[in-house]
Each structure stands twice: as C-alpha cells, then as structure tokens.
Amino acid sequence: MSHRERYQKWEEVARKYKLDNSRIATFELTIQNTLKLLGNKKEGLALDVGCGFGHIDILLAQKTNFQIIAIDISDIALENAKKNIKEAGLEKRIKIEKGDVYNLSYPDNYFDVIFSFGYVSAASYQKVAKEVARVLKPGGLLILDYINHHCLYKTPSLFKKFRKYKRGELYPFNVKGIRKHFSSVGLSFVSKTRFNTYPPIFGKVIPFKLYIFFEKTIGRLFKKILARVILVCFEKN
Numbered sequence: 001m002s003h004r005e006r007y008q009k010w011e012e013v014a015r016k017y018k019l020d021n022s023r024i025a026t027f028e029l030t031i032q033n034t035l036k037l038l039g040n041k042k043e044g045l046a047l048d049v050g051c052g053f054g055h056i057d058i059l060l061a062q063k064t065n066f067q068i069i070a071i072d073i074s075d076i077a078l079e080n081a082k083k084n085i086k087e088a089g090l091e092k093r094i095k096i097e098k099g100d101v102y103n104l105s106y107p108d109n110y111f112d113v114i115f116s117f118g119y120v121s122a123a124s125y126q127k128v129a130k131e132v133a134r135v136l137k138p139g140g141l142l143i144l145d146y147i148n149h150h151c152l153y154k155t156p157s158l159f160k161k162f163r164k165y166k167r168g169e170l171y172p173f174n175v176k177g178i179r180k181h182f183s184s185v186g187l188s189f190v191s192k193t194r195f196n197t198y199p200p201i202f203g204k205v206i207p208f209k210l211y212i213f214f215e216k217t218i219g220r221l222f223k224k225i226l227a228r229v230i231l232v233c234f235e236k237n
Helices: 003-016 021-038 055-063 075-087 129-135 152-166 175-183 208-216
Strands: 043-049 065-072 094-098 111-116 136-147 187-195 229-236
Touching: 003 075, 021 055, 021 136, 021 187, 021 208, 021 229, 043 055, 055 065, 055 075, 055 094, 065 075, 065 111, 075 094, 111 129, 129 136, 129 175, 136 187, 175 187, 175 229
Parallel strands: 043 065, 043 111, 065 094, 111 136
Antiparallel strands: 136 229, 187 229
16 A cells, blocks of 8 residues: 555545544553553653544653654644644643654654554554664563454454455454564564453443443453453563
8 A cells, every 4th residue: 555545544534533432431441551561661752653633642641751752644633633732731742743654754763662552553564563663762662552353342253354364464363463573573572451341332322431430340350352452562672
C-alpha cells in the first residue's frame, strides 16, 4: 500500500470516527494496563504512533511526566487531536505532528518510550518494526496492543482469520508471532497483559463505568478467554 493509499484509508477512518462509552472505557483500561507495564519508567520523551484524536495521549500526560510527541498520517485526526489537547490544557506536554510510521522523521536512538494503540497498532505493521526500533533508545520500551484473535468473542471469525494469516494477510496471529517479529530488530519481549473483556456492545447507552466494572469483576475471572486485546511490552537491546 502506497503512502497516498494509507493516507486516504485513515482519512476515511477518521471521518467516520465516533467517540462512544465503549471507546472511553478502552482508553481508561489501556492507560491502566500501560502504567503497569511501564513500571518505574514514567518520564522522558515518548512517541505515540497513530495517535488518532489524542484521547490516550491526554490520559497518559495526566498520569505520567512524559513529554509526548503524537503522530498520525490523517489530517482529520490531527486537527481533532490538537483541539482536544488544547481543551485539556496540555499543549506544553503533547506535541502533535504529522507522520508516517514507515518513515519516521526522527534521529536514531531518540525516544525513551514508544506507544502504539488501537487494536491494529501501527507499530505492528509489517516492514515497520525496523523503523520503530531505530528511533528507540537502547533500554527504551515499546508498548503496543493488538487484537487477541483467540478470545471467545472472536470464535465465529477465527477460521477465516487463520486462513488470512496463512496467506500472509493477517499479522500477528499470536504472541509467539509478534515476539519473533520484533526480536529480529533487536527488541526483546518483556511482558504482556490482556484486557477489554467486556462484550463488544458499542454505543452511548451503556455507561463507560459499567464496562470497567465488568472488566474488574467477571472479566478479571475469565480474562484469558474473554480479553479482546493483548498489550505487549518490548525493550531495545
């Protein structure tokens, strides 16, 4: 896919984007789990690859001391991210820039931490790992999420996705695959966690706190089979 095709794809995604209570819950849970994976690393220069409308960057800035550069290929997403960050009063902590993960415009060994969220994390794309590793400092962390194709909610589409994986159209299919993907560029697996156990019922009717309540109760007991997202942490050698 060319740069122009990627741009058009994500412009269309941003154009259709709607913030609902399920997404709000996902943002909250993403940050909670990310903070656990970060451990004591809560400051320095961070890059968010594929920042979207900036919602996660705002939460991250509020709960850490990172200086954040947030990039996206979509002009629509960037315009909305700037607006949201200004309303949150975090313009001095979060810098919004247009960028393409396939060709990052930053020096080698530049960032302390790189984040990439959104179920289909931009940092997990094929042919991107080397570029992400290049701009990460030695000892720096990469934290990204991706769909847990093996969760119970995904069972109806599991066989179809497995066939796509075998054809090379779906990556990664499991934790082993993503570990191998990043080990080839000098990023060592540190840890992982699962979340988003609540049913994929989206909208504004269900309060976002109810999603989180499910996560902390029923979801906690059945995390291995219900979690729709796997969050993985890597460290640069």
